[in-house]
Amino acid sequence: MPSHLTKGLFKPPLYGIIVLTIALLGILAYYQWIVALIGFVVFGVLFFFLLQREDTRQREVEDYISTLSHRVKKVGEEALLEMPIGIMLINDDYVIEWTNSYLSSCFEEESLVGRSLYDVADALIPVIKQEIETDSITIIDRKYKVVYKAEERLLYFFDITEQWELEKKYNDEQPVISIIFLDNYDEMTQGMDDQTKSSLNSQVTSILNKWATENGIFLKRVSSERFLAIFHEKVLRELETGKFSILDDVRELTTKQNVPLTLSVGVGTGASSLTELGSLAQSSLDLALGRGGDQVAIKQPNGKVKFFGGKTNPMEKRTRVRARVISHALRELIVGSDKVFIMGHKRPDMDAVGSSIGILKVVQMNKKEGYIVMDPHDIDTGVSRLMQEVKQRPNLNSRFISPDEALELATEDTLLVVVDTHKPSMVIEEKLVSGLDHVVVIDHHRRGEEFIKNPLLVYMEPYASSTAELVTELLEYQPKNSPIEMLEATALLAGIIVDTKSFTLRTGSRTFDAASYLRALGADTVLVQKFLKEDVNTFVRRAKLIESVEFYKEGIAIAKGPEDDQFDQVLIAQAADTLLTMDEVSASFVVAYRQDGIVSISARSLGEINVQIIAENLGGGGHLTNAATQLTDVTIEEAVQQLYDVIDEIKLGGTKE
Numbered sequence: 001m002p003s004h005l006t007k008g009l010f011k012p013p014l015y016g017i018i019v020l021t022i023a024l025l026g027i028l029a030y031y032q033w034i035v036a037l038i039g040f041v042v043f044g045v046l047f048f049f050l051l052q053r054e055d056t057r058q059r060e061v062e063d064y065i066s067t068l069s070h071r072v073k074k075v076g077e078e079a080l081l082e083m084p085i086g087i088m089l090i091n092d093d094y095v096i097e098w099t100n101s102y103l104s105s106c107f108e109e110e111s112l113v114g115r116s117l118y119d120v121a122d123a124l125i126p127v128i129k130q131e132i133e134t135d136s137i138t139i140i141d142r143k144y145k146v147v148y149k150a151e152e153r154l155l156y157f158f159d160i161t162e163q164w165e166l167e168k169k170y171n172d173e174q175p176v177i178s179i180i181f182l183d184n185y186d187e188m189t190q191g192m193d194d195q196t197k198s199s200l201n202s203q204v205t206s207i208l209n210k211w212a213t214e215n216g217i218f219l220k221r222v223s224s225e226r227f228l229a230i231f232h233e234k235v236l237r238e239l240e241t242g243k244f245s246i247l248d249d250v251r252e253l254t255t256k257q258n259v260p261l262t263l264s265v266g267v268g269t270g271a272s273s274l275t276e277l278g279s280l281a282q283s284s285l286d287l288a289l290g291r292g293g294d295q296v297a298i299k300q301p302n303g304k305v306k307f308f309g310g311k312t313n314p315m316e317k318r319t320r321v322r323a324r325v326i327s328h329a330l331r332e333l334i335v336g337s338d339k340v341f342i343m344g345h346k347r348p349d350m351d352a353v354g355s356s357i358g359i360l361k362v363v364q365m366n367k368k369e370g371y372i373v374m375d376p377h378d379i380d381t382g383v384s385r386l387m388q389e390v391k392q393r394p395n396l397n398s399r400f401i402s403p404d405e406a407l408e409l410a411t412e413d414t415l416l417v418v419v420d421t422h423k424p425s426m427v428i429e430e431k432l433v434s435g436l437d438h439v440v441v442i443d444h445h446r447r448g449e450e451f452i453k454n455p456l457l458v459y460m461e462p463y464a465s466s467t468a469e470l471v472t473e474l475l476e477y478q479p480k481n482s483p484i485e486m487l488e489a490t491a492l493l494a495g496i497i498v499d500t501k502s503f504t505l506r507t508g509s510r511t512f513d514a515a516s517y518l519r520a521l522g523a524d525t526v527l528v529q530k531f532l533k534e535d536v537n538t539f540v541r542r543a544k545l546i547e548s549v550e551f552y553k554e555g556i557a558i559a560k561g562p563e564d565d566q567f568d569q570v571l572i573a574q575a576a577d578t579l580l581t582m583d584e585v586s587a588s589f590v591v592a593y594r595q596d597g598i599v600s601i602s603a604r605s606l607g608e609i610n611v612q613i614i615a616e617n618l619g620g621g622g623h624l625t626n627a628a629t630q631l632t633d634v635t636i637e638e639a640v641q642q643l644y645d646v647i648d649e650i651k652l653g654g655t656k657e
Helices: 003-009 014-031 033-082 101-106 124-129 161-172 185-189 194-215 233-241 246-256 274-290 320-335 350-365 381-391 403-409 430-435 467-475 486-500 509-520 525-532 536-546 569-580 611-616 636-650
Strands: 086-090 096-099 134-139 142-149 154-159 175-183 218-223 226-232 262-268 295-299 305-309 339-343 369-373 415-419 438-443 457-460 556-560 587-593 599-605 626-631
Touching (some): 014 033, 086 101, 101 154, 124 142, 175 233, 175 274, 194 218, 194 226, 194 233, 194 246, 246 262, 262 274, 274 295, 274 305, 320 350, 320 415, 320 457, 339 350, 339 403, 350 369, 350 381, 350 415, 350 467, 350 486, 381 525, 415 430, 467 486, 467 509, 486 509, 486 525, 536 569, 556 636, 569 587, 587 636
Parallel strands (some): 339 369, 339 415, 415 438, 556 587
Antiparallel strands (some): 086 096, 134 142, 142 154, 175 226, 218 226, 587 599, 599 626
8 A cells, every 4th residue: 555545544533433443343243244244345445445535636736736836936937037126146256147137138238147347337346345235326227226145245136217216306396495685785776766776676687587487496576675486406406506607697787787786595495394494595595695695505404504606795785873773782781781701713813802802891881890701822922912011901901811710700691792703613612602691793704604503692794894893883882981092992903904904905994984983092003013013933934834835726826834844823824915915816825734733724815716615615714805724634735635626616616515
């Protein structure tokens, strides 16, 4: 009897039934052997048919299993070769050992076996070398998700072109809100007759409408000086590629008519909420205006900002009314505080110290207690000479305190006035900025991405020559119960003279008004020159920096200090100033190690090249004609190379993020 049949038959409970039947027939044979014989015959016949049936069933099962196994094997082979998923095996030398036919069709070739990945798809090499598990690459206009199994040297390719195109379309059609502002519109049109004003409006509106139509932008004028623009992310990227040429178009149009009218544009992007987009657009516009106008600011929810434009000097548009309003607002804040701290930037220059002394005078005029926060060990030569004069006046000298003393004296009602900077990272003591709730910012630099959080009052005028000039105007509207002394007026005048390079750069009519006011108060110009004198050694070291000058592109002079020498920050800046006075120099850069081992870059310009944007792309900031930055963990040559790269980018007409 075949074993597979016995295994099928003799199983409980069938086995028990057979044994029981045989036992019963045996007992029956003892009493009635004839009946028992008949029973055995019947049982034998039934048993035979049972065996036949079991054999048939077993063979059917085996046939079914065999057929199913063949089908599964066939499906597996077809799936491996025909399914729409690419499979590739490579060796250690990046040579293809096997692919399925689907992957070969993706490359539009019959076979890829034996080919090198460097020839077929070099984009896969970094994925394999870095053992990246999942990445996306493009193969002949199709997008694939690649899954890499390092142990087997196996790659899977999943076609995600449709998904990628859908995501791209979704991202391209994300809404963007922009606010366009006409700089100086009210000031420029105030004295115009109706016909000239109407003509100017018509031309500006026409050029903006043409720009909007060409780029698929919805544009709506919401006031005499403000437009609202709505468009898509794809349009924004195209405008960025073109460096927002509309800025140049409007500037050229208005310049021909001798009307210095420019655009400032604030863009909100990257948010799904229209409310948030609108807030970002307004914040971007405030940033663009705070930097002097004639530029585009693009602000994203993650805080990153891109700038485009800013090629012209900001127009002087502050009025006496604004100065008086700020002065009165500052007075109210001073009166409402228990004491006032005044603080400038690290290693303060004459402008920072002079404006600090001016604010201290404002505090004293309002009969409040005021202190100037300064580190006496971190000042330049000119400021140290000023401090020698201050020490001869005990009443003024006692108002200078160290950062540690300020932290001990600070209370909840203390007011902090930050002058000549608006960046928390540049102030003398950051803990004062973060620890006090009442902060005022007075600065003449263009507003950067980094800014003191939630100040009570901001007086930023990037077209002013210096912070000392702004403070001088504020002094004019304070109570005259405390006369301004000669040294205080001299310190303010010194700040103006230093930042204007003796009234040769960034000088407006208001600058001379402020200087005239200080001179009338007794400011001593001879004492200013005494503060600004330099010794022979300083002159020689500055000449050492200048002798290394090289020209990079037309009009750009770059000098670099030796790798084994360090220079004072002021001396580096003076070298840049001196270079700018040379013939055929439109912009100057001096790169050298500071005394703390950090590489410093001082930049100066006559206005044709925006050195502020260059400095910002290197992590610094400043003015269109006066800027600086510091780089850590780099050599002089590496810093110069970074400077070359940024200059190359800026010369193309835009900014880097």
